[in-house]
Amino acid sequence: AQTVTQSQPEMSVQEAETVTLSCTYDTSESDYYLFWYKQPPSRQMILVIRQEAYKQQNATENRFSVNFQKAAKSFSLKISDSQLGDAAMYFCAYVRSGTYKYIFGTGTRLKVLA
């Protein structure tokens, strides 16, 4: 069975600094998608970034980028120039291509210090 592991329950970063959130997953599939979602105190789940497993190039979205290591089954999120509004729970998610059952990690709470 596929699993997603986020080993950092909580992280802190100084405003304007860079932080990396870790995510590993276990699957025997070769075709899948990975996502990072942000959940601020409002509880809304907001898509941050997505990565298709068949793409070797790491996805980027403004200050957010990923380090996708397919062989190592690792999918970390880097947040550059951290802002106070980045404070939230961050969830890593996996879904096998052709299915719609997302598997979420347990989340990492990010605190941004002024």
Place this chain on the structure above:
Amino acid sequence: DAGVIQSPRHEVTEMGQEVTLRCKPISGHDYLFWYRQTMMRGLELLIYFNNNVPIDDSGMPEDRFSAKMPNASFSTLKIQPSEPRDSAVYFCASSFILGQIQETQYFGPGTRLLVL
């Protein structure tokens, strides 16, 4: 687009009462998902629909839970009778599939349910 709409945002009820949660997916999305989020179990998929048809309900915890999608723009998740352990945040999400590309799930704001 208004995004996924859920109602109510908060619900407080007493054990044994019936609870109905409502969801309106994004127009044009043909997949709809119901999730439950708790501290203990994280985010769990309960059921999902494709073109209004339930595809996989293996995550529904027990017979007290039921979900319907009478049309493309409306779905309900019902708990009858409710129990304190059902207290959680319930999310609805929708997505569409563009060709063979797995599209992203877009989440509603959630309904926080408290069963006393």
